[in-house]
Amino acid sequence: MPWVRLDDRFPTHRKVALLSDRAFRLYVSALCWSSENLTEGLILDRELTLVARLRGAKTAATELEEAKLWDRVDGGWSIHDYLEYNPDRSRVQADRAANAARQKAFRQRRAEREAEARNASSNAPHNGVTGDQYDAENDASATRTRHDGDTTALRTDSENRSSPQVDAFRNGVSNGPPSPPPSHTPSPTEKEQASRTREHGIPEQARPLVDALTANGVIVRWPFHGNEWFPLLALISRTGIPAMVDHATKVAARTSVESAKYFVPGWGELPPLPPPGDGRPALRTVDTPRPPLSPQAARRNESRNLLDNLAAQLRATGGTQ
Template sequence: MPWVRLDDRFPSHRKVALLSDRAFRLHVSALCWSSENLTEGRILERELPVIARVRGLKSAAAELEAAGLWDRADVGWVIHDYLEYNPDRAKVQAERQANAARQKAFRERKKAERDAARNAPRNAVTPASDSNPDDTTDARRRHDGDTNANRSDRTNSASPQVDGFRNAVSNGTPSRPVLPSPSEKEKEDVSKTEGQRPGASVAHIGDRPRIPANCEPLVVALTASQLVVGWELRPDEWFLIEALIARCGIPALVTSANASWQGARTPPRSGRYFLPAWRQLPDAAPAGTPVPALAPVRQLTGTDAKAAGWLELGAKYANDL
C-alpha cells in the first residue's frame, strides 16, 4: 500500500494557508489519487470530477495553479515537486513485488511445517513384528519390567501388575495408625501439675477445654440449669465473660442464657451463642433484689449428659486442688 508524504508544516505553508477550502480539499485529494494510481503527480482535466466532489473544480484547479502548487501540462496538471517527496512508479512496483515474494515464501514455509507435523510419527509408536497375531493393533508391544514380563496375550497373567515389595507399594488399603490414649493416672497428674503451676488461673481436666477460674462458677451454674454447651472460646472471649460476670452477676447471665436457649431453633452447642445477649444486659441489681426462679429446660440425654458429667467432674477436681 503506497503512502503520501506530507510535511507536518504543510497546512501552515504560505502557499497552502491562503487557499480556499475547496482548493485545499482538491489538492490533498489529488495527492492521494496520484499515489494510489501511480500517476507520478499527473492530474488529467477529465479526472477532476472523480478526484474530489467539490463545486467549481476548474476554478479550484486554477487557484492551485496560481499558488504554484500545480504546474500546467498539455492535458491537465502536474503536482509541483511530487517526485521529490514521493516514490516513482518503478520503485513502488518493485516494493510490491518484493513484498509479494516475501509473503509467498512465508506461506510456503508455514505450509511445509504443517505438513511435516501432520506426517510425523504419533506418540513414538512404530509397528512391531513380535506382537500377538490376535492383537487389535500392530503397535502393541511387550510389557515393560514394571508390569509383567510376559507378552500381551489373550489370557491375563495371575501375577500382580505391581510388585508388593517394589517402591513400598502394596495392593492392600493402608490402615490409619491408632495412637494410645492417656491413662486416668496421666490425666490426674496433668491436672495436679496445672493446678500447682504458679499463676495458674484455669482448670484443665483431661482433654476438656481450659476454663478460667473466674468463669468456672458461671459454667457450673449454667450446667445446674441444664444449659450444657461447649466452652472452646478464645482468650478475648473469656476476658469478656469475666467482665460480664463482674458487671451483671451470674444470676442475670444464667437468666439471659435460659431465655436465649428457649428462643433458639436448635439447642446451642457453644457458650459463644450467649455472648450477644449478655452484652445487652444492664448492670447488676442492688444487693437483696430477689432473683426469679429459672424454668427447667429439656432433659439431658446422650452427648449432652456426658458433657454435663465432664463439667461436674471438672468442678469436683477444681474444688479438690
C-alpha cells in the same frame, strides 16, 4: 501499497493555510489518487471529478494553481514537486515485485516445512508404549553390558514393562472397593467430654456460673482468654453465683446481651458475701432505676472497673504474676 508523504508542517505552510476547505480537500485527495494510480502527480481534466467528489472542483483547481501547488500542463495539472517527496512509478513497481517474491518464497518454505512434518508423523511408530521386539531392543536396560553373576542379566523384558501382579502389590492398587473405616459409637462420658471440648477455655471454677446462666435463659459468649478469667473468678468467690445470675438475668431482660463481658462492671458493684458463721442471709441486689451517665462519668466508671478488676486479679493470684 504505496504511501503518500506529507510534511508534519504541511497544514501550517503559507501556501496551504490560506486555502479554502474545498481546495485543501482536493489537494490531499489528488495526492492519494496519484499514489494509488501511479500517475506521478499528473491529474487529467477528465479525471478531476473522480479525484474528489465535491462541488466547484474546477474553481478549487484554479485556486491551487494560483497558490503554486498545482502546475498547469497539457490536458490537466501536475502536483508541484510531487516526485521530490514520493517515489516514481518504476520504484513502486519494483518494490511491489520484490514484496510479491518475498511472500511467495515465505509461503513455499512454510509448505515445505509442513510437508516434512507430515512425512515424519506418518513414518513414526503409531504407539510409543508397545511391547514388541523393537522397543525391547532399543530399551536401555536390554542393551546394557551384562556381566557374569549379574542378576539383572536374566531379565529379557524392558524396564518399562509391568506385570499386573507386581503392580498390584508394588503400587498398592487393588480392584476391590476400599474397606470402610471401623465405626465407633461414643459413650455418654465421651459425649460429655466432647461437649466440654466445644466450650474450650472455660475453667472449672466458672462452669457453675455458665451453667446457671444458661439454665435461666441467658446464653452469651465467654470471650475470656488466659489471665482475663482471674477477675471473673475473683467475683465469683466474692459475690457468689446466685447474686451474679440474678443481676445478669435482670439486665438481659432489659437489653440484648451477646458477651458475658457486658455483665462484669455490674458484677463488680454487687455487695460481697457475708463472712461465714454470722447467720445472716446473703444480700440481694435491688434493681433501682438510675439516671443515664454522662460520657465523662462513664469513662470514670470504666477506669474504676478496670482498677477493681486488676486488684481482684492480684488478690486471686496471691499478689504474684
